Amino acid sequence: MQTPIEATLAEGNNAAPADTQATAGRRRLLTAGRLPPAVLLVATVAVLWCYEVPPATTAVFALYLVLGITLPGTLWWRCFQRGRGWFVADVAAGLALGYVGEVFCYVAARLLGQPLLVLVWPLATVALFAAVPGLRRYWRSDPGADRPPPLWRWCMTGLAAVPLLWSVKFYRIYGLRFPYNSAPDTDSTFHLALLGEAKHHMPMVVPWVTDEPLYYHWFVYPEMAATSWVTGIEPNVLLLRLSMLPMLMAFTVLVGLLARKLTGRWWTSVAASGVTLFVLSPHPYQWRVGEFYRNLAFSGLDDGSSLRLTVWTGPTQTFGALLFVPLTLVLVDLLRDHRDGRRWALFTLLLAGVMGGKATYVPLLLCGLLLVVAVELLLHRRLHRGALIALGPAVAALAFSQLVLFGATSQGTALKPLTDVVTGGLGISTGYSTGEVTGRLLVLAALTVFAWVCIWAGLAGLFRRRLLTPELIVLIGIGISGAAATMLTGQSGDSQRFFLEAARPYLSVAAVAGLVALLPAGRMTVRRALPLLGVALLGIVVVQVIQSSGRSSVPNVRNTGSYGNLTRAIVLPHVALLVFAVVFLVALLVARRWLPITRGTAAALVVALLAGYGLNTTMQNVYLVLQESRQGGWRNVIHGSPLVSEGTLEAGRWLRDHSSPDDLVATNAHCVTLEGRCSNLHFSMTAYSERRMLVEGWGFSTTAHEEAARLDTWVGGVPYWKPQILADNDAVFEDPSPETVDVLRDRYRIRWLLVDETQSNVSPILSTFATERYRSGVCVVYELPRS
Known part of the structure; x- marks a missing residue:
């Protein structure tokens, strides 16, 4: 007979296999390839709900x-x-x-x-x-394909989830119904109007003003239009919630895969995507730039952030960014072996998509290929066949896009050096760029370049062991040309910033490849990773210390006394960052004798320190979003000046459902108030009705950009260049009569009027000459009598 102790031991022995099986089952669950994306899918559904x-x-x-x-x-x-x-x-x-x-x-x-x-x-x-x-x-x-380790799967899934989590910043202030949809930026209604145009017309034109051709990178709108037709989902739900998420998630994964292809190491995938998303311009000031500039570049200096708010409000950039990564993946293979006809077909097909996805990418690709040809010719006295062949379709794509898609117009882009720092957050917030004095602009440019060095310091490693292969050279060419175009060009809507945003992932991948060269044998072990992470944390702490020792109020020439004092207030915190990095490097070189971990990794540790400077910016912005959300609400936050009137959505959809896509509509809504002045960027009537307007707003069109460049003013402030059409349009609302109705109906073929009663002076006798068909909020749909 067993004693109680023996019985207990026997019970434990019998249970051991079951416990072992349970542990093994949990381990298999955590390492399963399907679990990470399943978790991400559940999280996505929850956030969208x-x-x-x-x-x-x-x-x-x-x-x-x-x-x-x-x-x-x-x-x-x-x-x-x-x-x-x-x-x-x-x-x-x-x-x-x-x-x-x-x-x-x-x-x-x-x-x-x-x-x-x-x-x-x-x-x-x-x-x-x-x-x-x-x-x-x-x-x-392929069952024999190289498969990533479980930790890599979880890390990349986490990085793919970053756009989902960061989307909360966008979702909370961009509602789907009134009044929470009343205060978007003008870009959102602009894109929604073009999406409605793509749903009903091809070829597309500018729908918010008559007789204006669409010269634009418009391929993303047919994508969302097709999805809307097939699924029945409303265009604003696709634009403001659904369509951008898979593009951003796939972009994050593909950037990592590009790094893996170039280096052959899984850890570089995580590092490249991490640098692309998180390492931003250092902001060593206690005070903050304005919210508009934080949404663009988080700090006061442009860093081309891949998570700036424009990735949601600017779907063309997001679409182009996604398409360009697989194009680059294919190009890497072709630069290594140019004899594969199928890959050339794939390259050409993707290039055709990129060509109409975003205008910035084909010129950058061309510059990257030209740099490969030049370097190979100078260093090896030979022509690189793969790059030369790729130049053929790249030149053809550039010519087609410029002549056909963009109508040989510049869209207001011109050679205007340092425009990016003139209109940047640091210069505007402090007034330092006021007057556009060359010396002060050069100071801001130097600080911007220093910020870029902090972000992409790993590039230095590429010159250490002759790692400048054609595949990496093309990435460097894309990056340098994007940075140069940002600094050397200007556009009335500040679209030169998209050049750096387009180049950012490729500079990040190349910088991570350089980091590989700075590590002994290019290997990343736990023993090496921990010091790198620790030093990056040190970089965060250093920025925090410099911030806490500085002023809390925004410096300007009034509170500092002179531009000389203002210069010191702006520059010295960055100088402190540079000095600490130099001292840190010297300390590492001195300590090599008794600190084995620093041997052969001193340069890599400095790169980690500089990256930490930029990680601080991300960390503080995450904290700021959490703080604002706790104080102001996590959703349905009305934010900014109202741009969409009550009833616009309902009246627009009623008109969409009761009119023909070919009907031309007249509206009295032309003006949105931005910073206390009337702007021509009114697109909401077109956006929600999915109908073409005789004249609603007239901004963000090719002619508007050209007028802005000619008048040297902001595109949203240019007057309409066809005053007679505007006068004929407005007469029926302000002074209706049989004559004014006849002009709209017979000369312009107008059948419907879409009225915002808060805009201009709407005559109380308008209903005498037109039949009221629908009313919601302050918006009314009228139908003109047939002749």
């Missing part, structure tokens, strides 16, 4: 995204690449390629007047890859 997107809507969107875009794109990606890689890599690149196929198919379908023919793209692809025996193998991942 919190911000007024029901799970059913998210499910419909996700279903079309997977079956209508990602599936055909992944199959073609594998076919063009002549193989099947790791599943997530294929899917991320396949999503980008799927978007390109969808856009081209939708443009053709819309030209035929049958937008749902866009479904030919996924259906034909699935049928082809199911029917052709040689293509069936692309349905499965």
